[in-house]
Amino acid sequence: MPLLRKVAAVTEATWKSLxxxxxxxxxxxxxxxxxxxxxxxHPVIDELAKEYVGKLKCYKLNTDENGKVASEYGIRSIPTVIIFKNGQKKEAIIGAVPKTTLASSIEKFL
Structure with missing residues (x-):
């Protein structure tokens, strides 16, 4: 099995730059x-990060440790996946959804 690249964490401190x-x-x-x-x-996000390398950046934000960012984006239930483009929230996908659902959302913004 190929080694999966682990998705990097983003925090309140790195949110703006990353x-x-x-x-x-x-x-x-x-x-x-x-x-x-x-x-x-998690493994689905890891796979997507590998497949879209160079086209899409993927991060994980721990809502317990970074509550300010989570509340800023109105995160009520987790997992929530949000796609950003040009600093703007474009789409939110709530819950553990199939990889195909996430991939079709990603494709719209590449």
Missing amino acids: VLESDSAVLVEFWAEWCGPCRMI
Whole structure:
């Protein structure tokens, strides 16, 4: 099995530079340690990050540790995946959804 690239964490401190000022589309998974569905979607996000390398940046944000960002974007349930482009929130996908659902959302913004 090929080695999966782990998706980097983004924090309140790095949010602006990594997400809002990114020159490419950015996918952020909002998650928490205690969340079962988050663990189900982690490998999917890892795969997408590998498939869209060079076209899409992927990050994970722990909502327990970065509550300010999570509340700024109205995160009510996790996992929530948000796609950003040019510093703007473009689409939010809530829950552990199939990879194809995430991929078709990503394609719209590349």
